[in-house]
Amino acid sequence: MSTAIETTIKFEVFRYQPDWDEPTYQLYDVPYREDWVVLDALNYIKDTVDGTLTYRWSCRMGVCGSCGAMVNGYPKLTCAAFLSEYMPGPIRVEPLVNFNVERDLVTSIEGFMEKLESVQPWIIREDGATDDLKSEYLQTPDQHAAYQQFSMCINCLLCYAACPVSSHSDEFIGPAALALAQRYNLDTRDEGVEQRRDVILKDEGIWECSFVGECSAVCPKHVDPAGAIQQAKMTGAIDYYRRLLMPWTVKS
Amino acid sequence: MDGEVLTQPVFRSLGWTWWTKRPSYALVFLRETSSVFIAVQVVLVLVLLHKAGQPAADYQAYLDFLWNPGMVVFHVVSIAFALLHTYTWFNLLPQTIAIRVMGRRIPGLLLVAPQFGAWAVVTGLIIAWVWWVGAG
C-alpha cells in the first residue's frame, strides 16, 4: 500500500457575492498534479470543497475564451495556466481587473459587448449583398494573410485586464474590439471602412491608446492588438493628410 | 422579481499606481516620462540660440548656468532618457508598420536596423561637425 504524502498547493481565491459589503480571499488546499491547470484546481474546489465558488469556463482548451482570470496578478486563461509554473505556490486567483465583478471570478462583459458591436465586426458590403448568403467573394491566400492574425481573437478579454488605459477610461474601445475593427478593415471582401471610421477615430478609439503594449504580451492567441491599433493609427494619419491635401481623391 | 437589483458589482482596476505593478509597465512609464526631459532640453537649446545673439556676458552667464553641477546631472539624466526613448521607440516600429512582400511580413529587423544605422550616421555627422567647428 502506498503511503506517499500527497503534495498540495495553496490557493487564495477571490470571493464576492452581490449581497456582501466587501470581497474577501478564501484559502483552499488543492492536491498538486503535474498535468493540472488552474481551472482543474477550481473544478476540484467546486466539486469537493466548496460548491458555491463561481467562475466561467467551457472548452478547457483555450478556444472559448471564457476562463480568463488574474493568476498571481497576471491575466491568464485558467485552462492554460499549469500549476507546475507556480509551484510551490501559493496561487492567487482573482477576476480580471478593469471589469465589474458580479460574483467571485465572474465579471460583467456588457460594456465590452457594446464596444465590440460599435465597430461592426462583420463584413459590410455597400450593396448589402451579404444578406442573401448566395454571393461568393473570392480572396487570395495573400489577401487572407493580411488580416488573419487579427481574426484569431477569442474575446477572452485578457488584453483589457492588461491595459492601463482601459483601467482609467470606461469609454476606451480597447484592444480586442479595435483589433477586430482593423481585421475587417483589412479584409478585401469588406467595404465598411467608412462606416467604422468615426468610431475608430473618435477620442475613445485608437488615439486613446498610448502603446503600452501589454495587451499583446498577454494575448493567448498572438493577435497583437497593440500592433493592430498602431497600424490603424498609421492608416488614420495618412488618411487625414490625404483628405487635407488631396480632397479630390476622397469618395464622398 | 421585476426591477429587483440582482447584482451589485464591485469594480477593480489597476489604479493610478499601475506603472509600479510590472517591470514592463515601469519601462513604458519611463519611456513616456522621457518626453518631459527631452522637451526641457529643447527649450534649453532654443534659449541657447537666443543667447548667442545677445552680448557676450549674457551668453557666458547662460553657459555657466548650463554647466552648474545640478544642470550637469540633469543633462546626464536627459541623455539616459533620450537613449531609452530612442531605443524602445525604434524597436516598436515593426509592430506599427506591416509591410508584406510576396504575402509575408518582412522581418522586423529590416525595419529596425535602418533606423539604428541612420541614427549612427547622423550622430557621427554631428560629432564631426562639432569637432570641425571646434578645430576651426
Ligand code: SF4
Ligand atoms: S485580442 Fe487576444 S487577449 Fe484580447 S480578447 Fe482577443 S484573444 Fe483575448
Ligand code: FES
Ligand atoms: S475554458 Fe475555454 S478558453 Fe479556457
